[in-house]
Amino acid sequence: MKLRTLALAAAVSLMGTTAYADCAFENTQEVTMLSAGFEAWKAVTDAMAECGMVAAELDQEFREKQPEAFAADPSLYQLGGVSNGTLTPLLNAGTIRPLDDLVEQYGQNLNPNQLIRVDGQIMAIAMMVNTQHLMYRNDIFADLGLEVPTSYDEVLEVAAAIQEAGVVDYPLGATMAAGWNLAQDFNNMFLGFGGTFVNDDNTPNINTEAGMNALEMMAALTEYMDPEYLTSDSTYVQQQFQQGKIAMANLWASRAGAMNDEAESQVVGLVSGAAAPVAMEGGAPATTIWWDGIVVAANISDEEAENAFRVAMEGLDTEMVTSNNDAAIWLIEGFEPGALAEGAIATAVAGPAPYPSTTQMGLMHSAIGNNVADFLTGAATAEATLQAIEADYTTAAEEAGLL
Amino acid sequence: MKFRTFAAFVGPSLLLMMIFIAAPLVSVLWQSFHLTQNVFETVETERCTPGFPNAVCETITVDRPVLDENGEIQTVTSFVGWQSYSRVLDPDALGAAISSGDWWSILNIDFWGALRFTLTFTLVTLPLVIGVGLLIAITVNNAVKTIRGPAIFISLLPFIITPVIGALSIRWLFVGDGILTALMESWSGQDIAMFAQGWTIELLMMFYRVWHVAPFAFVIFYAGLQTVNMDTLESAIIDGASRFERLRYVIVPHLMPLIVFIALIHLMDSYRVFEEVIGFRSEAHRISLQWLTFDYLTPDDSGNRSVSRASASSMLTMVGIVILLVPLLRRTWRDHKGS
Numbered sequence: 001m002k003l004r005t006l007a008l009a010a011a012v013s014l015m016g017t018t019a020y021a022d023c024a025f026e027n028t029q030e031v032t033m034l035s036a037g038f039e040a041w042k043a044v045t046d047a048m049a050e051c052g053m054v055a056a057e058l059d060q061e062f063r064e065k066q067p068e069a070f071a072a073d074p075s076l077y078q079l080g081g082v083s084n085g086t087l088t089p090l091l092n093a094g095t096i097r098p099l100d101d102l103v104e105q106y107g108q109n110l111n112p113n114q115l116i117r118v119d120g121q122i123m124a125i126a127m128m129v130n131t132q133h134l135m136y137r138n139d140i141f142a143d144l145g146l147e148v149p150t151s152y153d154e155v156l157e158v159a160a161a162i163q164e165a166g167v168v169d170y171p172l173g174a175t176m177a178a179g180w181n182l183a184q185d186f187n188n189m190f191l192g193f194g195g196t197f198v199n200d201d202n203t204p205n206i207n208t209e210a211g212m213n214a215l216e217m218m219a220a221l222t223e224y225m226d227p228e229y230l231t232s233d234s235t236y237v238q239q240q241f242q243q244g245k246i247a248m249a250n251l252w253a254s255r256a257g258a259m260n261d262e263a264e265s266q267v268v269g270l271v272s273g274a275a276a277p278v279a280m281e282g283g284a285p286a287t288t289i290w291w292d293g294i295v296v297a298a299n300i301s302d303e304e305a306e307n308a309f310r311v312a313m314e315g316l317d318t319e320m321v322t323s324n325n326d327a328a329i330w331l332i333e334g335f336e337p338g339a340l341a342e343g344a345i346a347t348a349v350a351g352p353a354p355y356p357s358t359t360q361m362g363l364m365h366s367a368i369g370n371n372v373a374d375f376l377t378g379a380a381t382a383e384a385t386l387q388a389i390e391a392d393y394t395t396a397a398e399e400a401g402l403l
Numbered sequence: 404m405k406f407r408t409f410a411a412f413v414g415p416s417l418l419l420m421m422i423f424i425a426a427p428l429v430s431v432l433w434q435s436f437h438l439t440q441n442v443f444e445t446v447e448t449e450r451c452t453p454g455f456p457n458a459v460c461e462t463i464t465v466d467r468p469v470l471d472e473n474g475e476i477q478t479v480t481s482f483v484g485w486q487s488y489s490r491v492l493d494p495d496a497l498g499a500a501i502s503s504g505d506w507w508s509i510l511n512i513d514f515w516g517a518l519r520f521t522l523t524f525t526l527v528t529l530p531l532v533i534g535v536g537l538l539i540a541i542t543v544n545n546a547v548k549t550i551r552g553p554a555i556f557i558s559l560l561p562f563i564i565t566p567v568i569g570a571l572s573i574r575w576l577f578v579g580d581g582i583l584t585a586l587m588e589s590w591s592g593q594d595i596a597m598f599a600q601g602w603t604i605e606l607l608m609m610f611y612r613v614w615h616v617a618p619f620a621f622v623i624f625y626a627g628l629q630t631v632n633m634d635t636l637e638s639a640i641i642d643g644a645s646r647f648e649r650l651r652y653v654i655v656p657h658l659m660p661l662i663v664f665i666a667l668i669h670l671m672d673s674y675r676v677f678e679e680v681i682g683f684r685s686e687a688h689r690i691s692l693q694w695l696t697f698d699y700l701t702p703d704d705s706g707n708r709s710v711s712r713a714s715a716s717s718m719l720t721m722v723g724i725v726i727l728l729v730p731l732l733r734r735t736w737r738d739h740k741g742s
Contacts, residue, residue, distance in 0.1 A: 067706045084452060089706030092468050093476055113458050117451040126453050178687035202466070227599035228579060230687035291453050298474075331453050348455045358465050359443075362705025370513070370698070373687035377601070380511050388511065395490050400707050401440030401479075402466055 023051035023314050029304065030055060031311045034069060035081020036062050038254050040128055040292065040328035044081075048315035062086075070095035075297035078308040083292045087116070087124060088357045096123060096295040102309045109317060114331050116293060126293035127316050128254075128328040132175070132188060133276040133287060133347040135241065135256065136248045137267065140167055148274045152192075152217055152286065155248065155277050159224040162247050172224040173240045173249035176376075177233040183369035184288075188250070189214035191353050192279030192286020198360045202402045204393045206368075207386040215375055215382045217279065222376060230373055241271060250276060250287065253344035257326040260340065273343020275350055285347050288355040291331070360402060367392035435487055435714035441468040442477040487715035491695075514716075517692045518723075524609060524691070525673045525727070531613045532669055533662060536620025541650070543621070544628045555625070562618035570682020573611045574598075601688035608679040608689070616672070620665045627661045628654070660738070663731055670727050675720065692720045 030053045035041045037058035045056035059065065062081070067089040069076040075095065082090065090096045098121040103110060107125070116124035134155075136148060141158075144165055149155045159171035175181045190197070195210030222229055226240070238255045240246045242265040258264065259271040276285035294312050296305050318334035325336055329344045337345055355361075367389045375385035397403040443466040451460040468476045493512050500509040510516040543554050561569065576583045577597040588595050597603045631654055639649050655662075677693040680686065686694070699713035 063704060064702055067702065085704040088704065089702075092706065094470050094474055113453045113456075115451070115458070116453075117449070117458075117460070119448050129453055177684065182687070200464075226579070227596040231578070231598050231684040289452070289454075345455060351454075354452045354459070357704065359468075359705045359707065360466070362703035362707050366703045366707075370686075374511050377688060380508070384508070384511070391496070396707065396709065399438065399440070399490070399709055399711065401443060 022047070022319060025051065025310065027051040027053045027307065027311055029053060029307045031079065031308045032077045033057065033079035033081065033308075034059065034062050034066055034077040035079075035294075036060055036083070036292070039257060040254060040324070040330075041081055043320060043324035043327050044127065044315040047317070047320035048311050051311050051314050054311060066090065067093060067095070070297050070299070073299040074301075075299040078297055078300050078304055079312055080295045080297065081292065082124060082295050083130070083290050084355055085290065085357050087295070088359065088362070090295060091118060091123065092359065095298050097298040097305060098123060099125065099296060099309065102296070102306060105306075106310050106313050109313070109333060111331070111333055114293070116291070124293045124295045125312070125316065126291040126331055128292050128330050128332075129344070129348060130252055130254050130290040130292060130329065131276070131287055131344050131347050131352070132184075132250045132252055133285070133343040134248065134274045135251050135259070135271050135343065136274065137168070137241075137244075137270055138272040139270045140165075140247045143167070148272075149248075149277055150275070151278045151281070152189075152221070156220055156224075159221075159248065163224060168247045169245040170224060170226045170240075171247050172221060173232065173237040173246035173251070174221065174225055174229055175232065175234050175237055175249075175251065176218075176222070176225075176229045177236070178230050178373045179369045180365065181233050181369075182230070182372050183365045185250075186214055186218065186368050186372050187355075187365070188276075188287045189217055189279055191288065192283055193217075194280065194283060197356065197364050198358075202360055202397060204364065204390040204397075206364075206389050206393070207383075211386045211389075212382055213279070215372070215385060218372070219376060230376065242266060253329050253341070254327075256340040256344070257328075260326070271340070273340055273346075275343060275346035276352065284352045285350050287347060287352050289348055289352055290355055292328075359400065360397065363396040363400060363402075364389075364393050367396060431714045431717050434710060435718050436482060436484060437480055438483045438487065438711045439478050439480045442479060443467065444469050483711070487711040488719070491712055491715045491719065513690065513695055514692075514719075517690045517695045520605070520689045521674060521676060521691045521693075521723075523605070524612070524676050525670060528609050528612045528616070528673055529666060529669055531609075532616050532620050533665055535613060535617040536665065537624050537658075539617065539621040540624035540628055541654075543625060555622075558621055559618045561614050562616070562622075564615070566615065566678035567682050569615055570611055570678050573607065574683050577607060598683070598685075601685075604683055604685045604688050608676075608683060608685065611679060611682075612673060612676070616669060620669075623661050623665055624658060627658045631657050663735060667728060667731050667735075670731070671724055674724050674727060692716065692723065696720065 031048070033045065033054070033056040035045070035056065035058055037060045041058055045054065045058065048054045048056065063086045066080055066082070066086065070080060070090055071093055080090065080096070100122050103115065103122055110125060114126045115122045116126050134149070140162065141148065144161060146158050146161060149158050162168065162171035174185060176185050190210055193210035193213045195208060195214065196205055199205050226232065234252055234255055237246070237249050237251055238258050241249065241259060244266050256273060260268050262268055276287035278284065279286040294316070296309055316332055318332060321330045321332045321334045326338050326340060329337070329341050370392060371385050371388045374380040374388070375382055380388065394403065445464055445466050447462055447464050449460055449462045451458045471477045491514050493514060496512045497509060497515065500506070500512065510519055539558050543551060543558065546554055575581055584595055584597055597607060635653055636649060639653050644652065675693045676691040677697065680689065680691050680694040696713050696716040699709040699716060702708040
């Protein structure tokens with residue numbers, strides 16, 4: 001008798017948590033996936049895993065693995081998580097498949113905004129947008145009677161006022177770790193000052209007034225930062241916020257949720273978002289728009305692709321969004337923008353440039369990341385830094401066969 | 404020994420050396436003189452990205468690699484001579500920096516800045532590793548027998564730690580308001596940021612390397628100390644040699660072959676300094692030659708990587724190590740012939 005009750009109880013409890021509970025169908029084929037490792041991907045892959053047989057690899061170094069893994073035949077992963085930056089090598093190598101048929105069959109719940117079309121064909125399904133925008137401590141701004149800055153000149157004024165009041169260690173935080181992060185920070189500012197990276201003939205166009213302005217503004221901002229800013233990446237800035245050490249930062253929307261994570265954050269409810277500041281009068285916000293989404297490998301059978309796509313759709317459904325609403329700025333039906341999403345949405349509505357993902361931009365990004373630090377440490381002048389970026393880019397572009 | 408027996412003993416190791424050392428070396432040498440490029444075509448393409456409230460579509464011209472009939476990217480490989488070497492060494496920028504009279508600007512050229520750091524790092528840590536290793540060995544050797552075992556165990560610990568992990572833990576002790584930085588701040592009453600300027604990072608890197616490698620030198624020297632001729636040592640004492648004189652004239656000459664051995668290994672290892680750059684995130688302030696090779700090899704977001712420059716940079720690193728080792732190897736060769 002007792003044993004039976006126990007067995008029954010076990011069966012009932014299993015039913016409650018069974019792997020297939022929230023999935024529309026029972027998956028019987030293994031589905032493999034490689035994506036970045038931030039919160040939103042965890043939510044999506046967990047939702048996919050409810051269908052069973054899902055092996056998802058979440059790795060922040062995915063961008064180095066993905067092109068090679070997808071070029072293998074058969075591809076090492078059926079699904080890939082990409083952003084607009086990392087889609088380019090896959091598109092170039094033709095290792096991802098058009099999804100039009102699959103979308104028609106299984107993608108009834110997708111909204112048109114999610115369909116990433118290249119030359120009319122759907123090549124990826126976007127799930128969220130990401131952008132760097134202004135996050136600030138609303139309590140400090142209220143106490144000191146400060147207005148939320150809308151331009152970088154105002155950011156400098158506000159930072160000076162916060163410095164004067166001495167309420168935090170450093171008024172500003174920034175994702176300025178040497179390399180990719182630092183380059184992205186320069187890109188934001190450079191685009192904000194109306195720069196274009198590359199001319200039509202693939203020659204660099206960095207050594208311009210926009211380039212000079214961008215460098216000077218970055219140097220001016222560093223006056224209000226932790227002196228170790230050249231090692232500070234997104235996670236570091238997020239922690240600076242959580243520990244109440246900074247009052248403002250131009251930070252990724254995907255990091256906003258962590259501000260209200262009671263387990264880690266000492267500033268729950270005290271961080272608000274606003275549109276990314278503009279760099280010059282009348283310009284677009286000095287930032288770029290990114291999206292993250294899912295692609296399906298070309299080098300797998302149609303049957304595998306179909307099954308993988310169905311599982312992916314389960315991961316991108318409204319149910320997942322409602323239970324992970326604050327993890328990202330979702331593009332999926334059912335997303336309710338919370339207080340923390342306001343800044344990112346205000347930024348997106350103001351229409352900054354999407355990140356210009358091209359082969360040239362990849363080279364330019366590396367060249368910028370390797371040289372801007374010399375200017376900020378005082379080892380090189382602004383002029384010399386811009387020249388060095390152009391020289392590095394030219395060498396790399398010649399080597400790649402673009403010049 | 405018969406030739407057959409000799410060959411049977413040496414053959415397997417020669418074969419493995421061919422496969423794992425000679426073949427990759429030849430391949431890297433070949434790649435450093437060749438360049439593989441994608442074939443690009445310029446096409447107009449329409450791309451749609453998510454926007455608020457509706458998707459934004461724009462037509463742009465992009466350079467796209469051409470795919471062949473198998474769906475692979477078409478590439479051309481051509482012989483380019485010394486081009487990749489010259490791109491790494493950048494003689495034009497070097498010439499400009501020299502003629503401008505601003506010697507410091509030479510260090511802004513990646514290769515020369517990296518070479519400066521790598522050489523300083525190697526040559527400063529070398530005597531420290533040997534000195535500290537010898538010091539620990541002599542101390543442990545003179546310690547009471549009962550604590551020798553635990554002392555050896557504890558001295559060896561730093562050597563067991565995985566280099567990147569060790570570097571990371573030192574970084575965490577010092578970064579931001581890390582425990583040790585906070586301690587130094589409370590002593591000095593000043594705001595200290597160890598990772599805000601190059602020279603403090605460089606000091607930490609050297610400190611870390613000595614801390615990490617000195618135990619290796621210690622173990623070797625400690626083994627060597629067990630074979631010091633006691634008669635010579637005792638006669639030195641009878642002759643009235645002081646402790647220092649015994650060290651200088653008896654122990655160090657006896658350990659000389661081991662010192663040369665440690666120096667050889669350390670020069671080879673520290674010229675390839677890499678973990679410290681990663682662990683301390685010092686790219687903004689200090690880069691090493693090995694990191695430069697790694698940077699060339701790392702693909703960017705669009706999948707570009709500079710294999711030819713990376714190969715050239717590896718070859719240059721190897722040449723650098725050989726030049727550093729020449730004096731020591733000549734000494735070993737002389738001793739070998741002398742005996």
